Amino acid sequence: MDGRVWTVGRSVELAAVILALALALAPLPARLVERWFSSGVYPLLERALTSVSNLLPFAILDILLAGAAIALAVTLTRAVRESSRSRSVGPLLRAVAHVAAAAAGVYLLFLLLWGFNYRRVPMPERLMLERAAPSSEDVAQLGLRAVDAMNTTYAAAHSGPQPVPEWQDPDLLNAFADVQRALSDTAPVHAGRLKRTLLGSYFRWTSVDGMINPFGLEVLANPDLLPFERPFVAAHEWGHLAGYADEAEANFVGWLTCVRATPPAQYSGWLYLYWQISAEVNDRERARLGAALATGPRQDVNAVIARLRRGELPALQRASWKVYDEYLKANRVEAGVRSYGAVVTLILRARFENGWMPVRRPAPPS
Template sequence: MPRACRVCRRRSSSARGPTRSRRSRRRGCEPGSPRVVTGSPETSRSGDGIRVLGGWRVRAGLVAGLVALALALAAPTVPGLVEIVYARGLYPPLVTGLASVSGLVTPSLIDPLIVLLAALVVRAGWRAHRALRPRGRLVAAAGVCVRVASAAGAVWLVFLLAWGLNYARPHPARLLRLGPPQPDRFEPLIREIGRRLDRLRAELPEDADGVVLIPPDLGAWDRHLAPLEAETFASLGLPAIRAGRAKWLLSSPLSRRWSVSGFYGPLTGEPTVVWPPAPASLPFVVAHERAHLHGIATEDGASLFALLTLWRSPRPTARYAAWLSLWTSLRLPVEGRHPGVRRDLVAIRRHVERWRGVEWRLAWRIYDRWLRTQGIREGARSYAGAAPLALQYLIDRGLPAPIASAGGEFLGDGGEQLAPVGRLGERPARAEPPGHGKEVEQARPAAPRDGDDPDVR
């Protein structure tokens, strides 16, 4: 039976194939496109619905989005199950494979991957608009929305399986079985932190401006910190990832404008660092992003594990970067500190102000909303939670015990080993393991003041 093109309505014989008029070519009608018999409104409406939903790829993406939604809603309600099944079961081999593949190349893969995914979403929407435009604006708009939702659903599911479910793990305070906060013991501990910070700074070399000299050799720092971080996680009974390499972020100029110093690529298993790094910050940023690679999703938890890693290092510059980051997170005055410490903090502030763009607050508001959607109630303020976590850890487990060499350097095969020091090292009763009893309550850090720089990592 002769058919009519659904665009130009010109009849064609099945033997001769479809007829393409100038009007059909202009409106996007292609040979071999589905044909409908004219004069049947019911068939036309049914065809519209089928075209809006698209083919099996579009429908598969929609199903993936529904699965991702179900996982995102259910996972936070069972953190203990997520820890056992995902964090200690599925995630380690999965991220090891991703990180091993991405580590074969030197450039960061997360930047071009983000651009590629965005381009594919735009392309899918544009193709849907062109194909459905002859059916009317409403049908075309619906087709675009369906295809964008399909692509977003597929990416969302991949993100959750590749890394995102780590947001549903128990909080690091429960993973480490820390005791309840003891603010009355913070003051003597903070004084000791200040003394260690000053003592380390007095031994370190400086550049011509009097700022601590930490060479920005990312590869050397990554090779040094990767095994230390794996040892840190293994010693705490957590899965250790022994793959992956830290890389410079290709989009560093844009990230600097947003006051971002590092980024973890969950789809590629890549810890990335913004170039150039702020003074005295490179070791901490590398350790922080590698903590994300180990499955620590929260920012306060990643900062805590970065501190624990750097305290193990035999390099004074690494330990100094840890103590300086902790002191900055405590938001304490710098009066009375070593002059070199004050110069370093001024250099860090000038570095951030030099590169910051006018849109940095908007970027951080967006990131704050993203963290809240992942179950982080504090949002971007969760960075400040690393300080009380670290203080409580030091109270529970003790301060790192430095081993001084004859030359004044703190050296040794194991670096600074955690050991009780005086009354600060007294161990309280152990908390309940993850998934049992009440969640450990954290000391709430002071909220950042307006105009303050966020603790960007």
């Protein structure tokens, strides 16, 4: 082994670990992240990466995960063998150091490709807010509005021709671009194709509807999603692709996108909001909302419940959401998975014009 190469390699590894720790802990001003990353380099990256990943029918994440698993297995097996041959823990310790450095490198890549979006200017500071915190009656009224919209759009949402895939639906794409322009001065990012993944079974067992792969800026979807669930899941994940990392903000973008598009997308968006509000109100209010659903929408809601029950493994589901909660908190989303529900507060507090177009605050003097 060349001693100097080894030393240089070790210095690079150490630097990666130190840099990763520093970036994980360092406070970065949100305005700086917003200007340089979220509205600066990130949208360029997204347009490049997502347009490539949209060409591929398979998930880049599957390849990356398989590669990482093989590399990890080979490194550790080799180290264990060498350690037992030389009767010393040295090779094993060095392997662990390599793995730690690789993990630091992956974290740095995560931040640079997408993760810094967790630290951008939060939505409530971006928007004109009109009202104080909503009352539980406001929430219930919004739920009834969702039910009413589901009842009205149900027929149109279920009778049209075979829908085109979400990422090729011009109305949904236009709506997504409009929403992005309402929220930021940056040119809109690309929408991502909904892909199947080897993680599909995991999604099924843990009731995850979808996720983005931050290393390929692509959208991975639960394979069991019902047709009327897909537009909202797509638009929610596109919200993440647009750099709205926070779950409530992605829900906000997804919902705003859907309600501006065709009836099937509108239905999907309102169904999502109904679902979200049902989870947040008390039993009496939930029963009131359920009773207001017409037969068709009620059947759809029951079909979603049946889909979730068929797939889920409760213990794994709890564990997985716990891990995600920790992940969100590590990325400074204090509310963890509860941040999903904050979308209702956003919808009830924001000022809207032209239908559901949120109004932005004037930019602060720079």
